[in-house]
Amino acid sequence: MKGLLQRDVNQETFTLNLGPQHPATHGVLRVKLEMDGEYIVEAEPVLGYIHRMHEKMGENRTWAKFLPNCGRMDYLSAMSYNHGYVATVERAAGIEVPERAEYIRVITVELNRISSHLLWFGAFVLDLGGFTPLLYAFDDREQILDLLESVTGSRLTYCYFRFGGVYNDIDDSFIAGTREFIKRLRKRMPMYDALVTKNIILIKRLKDIGFITKDMARRYGATGPVARGSGIDFDVRKHEPYSVYPEFDFDIPVYEEGDSMARYMVRMDEIEQSMRIIEQALDKLPGGEIKPKKAVKMVKPEKGDYYCAVEAARGSFGIRIVSDGTNTPYRMKLRSPTYSNLSLFGEAAKGMLLPDALALMGSLDLVIPEIDR
Amino acid sequence: MLLAKMKEALSRLYEDIEQAPEPVAAEVLPDEAAAEAAGAEDVQPEEAGPAAETGPQQEEAQGDEGEEPEAAPAPGPKETDYAAKGYHLDVDLSPAKVPEAAEILLRENFFIESITGVDWIDEQQLEAVYDFNHFDELCRIVIRTTTDRDNPEIPTISHIYQGANWHEREAHDFFGIKFIGHPDLSPLLLPEDADFHPLLKDFKA
Numbered sequence: 001m002k003g004l005l006q007r008d009v010n011q012e013t014f015t016l017n018l019g020p021q022h023p024a025t026h027g028v029l030r031v032k033l034e035m036d037g038e039y040i041v042e043a044e045p046v047l048g049y050i051h052r053m054h055e056k057m058g059e060n061r062t063w064a065k066f067l068p069n070c071g072r073m074d075y076l077s078a079m080s081y082n083h084g085y086v087a088t089v090e091r092a093a094g095i096e097v098p099e100r101a102e103y104i105r106v107i108t109v110e111l112n113r114i115s116s117h118l119l120w121f122g123a124f125v126l127d128l129g130g131f132t133p134l135l136y137a138f139d140d141r142e143q144i145l146d147l148l149e150s151v152t153g154s155r156l157t158y159c160y161f162r163f164g165g166v167y168n169d170i171d172d173s174f175i176a177g178t179r180e181f182i183k184r185l186r187k188r189m190p191m192y193d194a195l196v197t198k199n200i201i202l203i204k205r206l207k208d209i210g211f212i213t214k215d216m217a218r219r220y221g222a223t224g225p226v227a228r229g230s231g232i233d234f235d236v237r238k239h240e241p242y243s244v245y246p247e248f249d250f251d252i253p254v255y256e257e258g259d260s261m262a263r264y265m266v267r268m269d270e271i272e273q274s275m276r277i278i279e280q281a282l283d284k285l286p287g288g289e290i291k292p293k294k295a296v297k298m299v300k301p302e303k304g305d306y307y308c309a310v311e312a313a314r315g316s317f318g319i320r321i322v323s324d325g326t327n328t329p330y331r332m333k334l335r336s337p338t339y340s341n342l343s344l345f346g347e348a349a350k351g352m353l354l355p356d357a358l359a360l361m362g363s364l365d366l367v368i369p370e371i372d373r
Numbered sequence: 374m375l376l377a378k379m380k381e382a383l384s385r386l387y388e389d390i391e392q393a394p395e396p397v398a399a400e401v402l403p404d405e406a407a408a409e410a411a412g413a414e415d416v417q418p419e420e421a422g423p424a425a426e427t428g429p430q431q432e433e434a435q436g437d438e439g440e441e442p443e444a445a446p447a448p449g450p451k452e453t454d455y456a457a458k459g460y461h462l463d464v465d466l467s468p469a470k471v472p473e474a475a476e477i478l479l480r481e482n483f484f485i486e487s488i489t490g491v492d493w494i495d496e497q498q499l500e501a502v503y504d505f506n507h508f509d510e511l512c513r514i515v516i517r518t519t520t521d522r523d524n525p526e527i528p529t530i531s532h533i534y535q536g537a538n539w540h541e542r543e544a545h546d547f548f549g550i551k552f553i554g555h556p557d558l559s560p561l562l563l564p565e566d567a568d569f570h571p572l573l574k575d576f577k578a
Contacts, residue, residue: 048562055547056571091459218508220536221485227508234508307459307504307513309486320504322491331572335487335504343539372562 013041016354020049026123027368031345031361033354040357043349045342051372058332063089063299064163066329071157073336074370076119079105079112079148080312082161087242088308088319089163092301098289101165102244107281108148108160110274111178114185115144116313117267117274120365124264125196127362128205133196140188143181150174163299165291175282182275189272197268206261210360212348213258220344224315224337225270226364229263231256236311248280260363267365300327314338314365336370375481375510376452376461382477383462383514384449386470460504460513468518468527471503475530475537478505478514486513488540490548492522494574499525499548520550529555547572 019030028049034042054073058066070085071078083105090097122137145155151168152160160167196202217227227234235252237245253269255262301323309318315337322331341364349357450464466474486504493500503516520527529552531538541552542561549570552558560567570576 048560048564051562053571059572088459091457218482218484219479219534221487221534222536223484232508239508240511304458305491305502306457307515309459316486316506318486318504320487320489320502331489331491333487333489333502339539340485340487340536343536347535 012036020046023127026366029342029366029368029371035354038353040349040352040354043346043357045345047372049372050369052369054373055332055334058329058334060328062327063093063301063329066332067162068157068159071154071159072369073334073373074312074314074317074338074367075156076367077112077116077313078156078158079109079160080310080317082158083109083243084308084310084312084317084319086161086163087310088306088321089299089301091308092304092306092321092323093163093299095164095296095299096292097164098292099244099286100169100288101290103281103285104166104170104290105161106244106248107170107178107278107285108151108158108166110278110281111144111148112158113313114271114274115141115148117271118144120267120313121192121196124362124365125202128202128359130196130199130202133192136188136192136195140185143177143184147174147177147181150177162291163296165289169290175285178278178282182279185271185275189268192268197264202264203261205356205359206259206264206363208257208259208261209356210260210348210352210363211258212344216344216347220347221340222315222344223340224311224313224365225263225266226315226341228252228254228266229363230258234316236309236316240309242308242310244281245277247284248277250276250280260359263363263365298327300325305331309335312337314367314370315341334373336373338364338366339371339373342366342371375507375512379478379481379512379514380450380452380462382481383464383474386464386466386473386477387448455513460515462512462514464514464516466516466518468501468520471501471516471518472528472530472533474516475503475533478516479533481507482509483507483512483514485534485536485540488537488544490544490550490572492548492572492574493519494522497522499550501527501544501550503530525550526553527551528553531555546570549573 013034013036016033016035018033020028030046032044032046033040054069057069070081074081118137118141122134125133148158149155151170151174152158212226212230214230214232217230217232223234231254233252233254238252250273253266253273255265303323303325305320305322307318307320309316317337318335320333321329324330345361349360450462453460453463455461464474483505486506488501488503491500491502498519499522500517500519505514518527527550529541531541539561541555542558544550545552545558546560546563547570559565
């Protein structure tokens with residue numbers, strides 16, 4: 001009895017297993033937690049439950065046959081992955097892209113970014129215990145899925161871009177539908193703002209909690225909204241302009257605080273910026289071809305290695321390819337943003353309360369198939 | 374600006390190599406030779422130079438996808454054509470120099486993009502490629518190093534860039550590259566009992 005009373009309770013920790021099937025991890029991610037009561041002493045994410053080895057698949061098929069794989073990594077912003085891959089191969093093989101095709105790419109990528117952020121928004125608030133916003137967000141997201149389905153033929157795992165262009169031209173009904181949708185979402189954003197962003201419960205759960213410092217972002221290579229929520233003004237669209245992004249006027253939302261709220265605000269502001277880009281792109285949309293005049297039949301990039309990055313919804317998605325001059329890639333490295341963003345979780349979650357750490361994890365916007373590849 | 378500064382900072386890592394086999398273009402200053410070679414590569418990447426038979430150290434210093442520049446360049450960071458390649462500076466180092474390079478890059482506030490491997494089975498070598506980028510100014514730096522395929526060992530940089538921890542574990546999973554000093558090289562993406570390295574070119578499922 002005496003021994004029990006004398007025991008230093010602060011020395012007593014236990015292991016808590018979170019996942020791989022846990023609603024807050026949004027997929028098969030496992031986190032091994034060393035807990036001291038409600039506080040996290042050590043957190044170690046365990047990956048690989050949905051690893052499919054896309055990089056090996058890249059080595060055993062022709063360049064064009066890898067295109068469908070792009071939609072199956074980050075299935076919530078598949079368009080960006082399409083864009084990253086075709087941009088890399090176009091750089092390596094020197095393929096020209098008609099202007100209209102680049103505009104269509106930007107429009108669809110930005111629509112996809114909004115749908116990805118809307119899904120994150122709903123799921124994130126769901127993690128925090130608020131169920132209703134998810135239904136509203138899905139209502140809006142549904143409009144985007146319908147629009148993109150009408151041009152790409154798929155609702156989620158898009159395979160829409162081709163080397164040198166896009167698969168299908170957009171028509172007047174798509175343009176009208178997109179304008180209609182932007183009008184609708186503009187009306188809905190103040191509602192989200194009043195219902196969720198200004199909600200005292202949400203603020204109490206996110207403000208001044210889950211800090212990620214600039215230095216941490218640098219050491220772990222965090223990009224996207226995670227870096228921008230830590231005061232880092234870094235967006236590949238501005239930093240390393242690609243496609244026709246330089247032709248549009250848009251801002252990069254940056255918040256200095258580095259807490260979960262800052263990351264939340266970055267994404268909410270990005271929805272508005274994406275809408276601005278889409279509007280300008282629709283206004284300026286040039287006519288002409290959507291594919292190169294001379295069809296791209298067999299792609300054989302010259303020997304060498306090439307790198308190209310795009311801004312996906314979750315950060316900088318980069319592809320490094322090594323070509324040996326044949327019609328199949330020699331090596332294809334896929335740099336997924338959330339892999340790096342999640343790697344800082346162990347350090348950031350140290351000393352946090354478990355529910356706060358789950359809010360932090362939600363604010364990282366994890367998509368597990370993209371981490372595991 | 375940043376590029377020139379980094380080129381100079383990283384070229385210091387080559388100082389002790391310069392005593393090794395003299396480059397063919399000995400009368401040219403090392404920096405100029407490097408720039409010249411980089412220029413030559415852009416124009417005629419395919420032409421095999423007459424000076425291809427260099428010492429083993431030179432050979433290793435440019436395991437550069439089999440590209441053979443006209444004259445053997447002095448070792449040092451090479452500027453690349455960004456529009457064609459997607460990165461600005463190509464730095465080929467011996468494995469032992471990699472942590473030092475990482476320290477220089479961290480001091481200049483670079484962030485780590487990724488670490489990966491390439492299996493050059495014909496040359497019996499494994500290449501490790503480190504991608505770095507900068508948040509404020511566009512400057513992509515590639516650090517590469519080659520190691521023996523039978524016993525691939527490279528010192529870790531996970532104590533400098535904590536993010537390298539997972540990237541190195543992944544490279545160990547896929548290629549079996551042993552990162553010396555890494556705290557935990559157990560499989561990350563592969564099953565926990567995996568003893569195979571699927572991205573090696575002779576891997577059979």
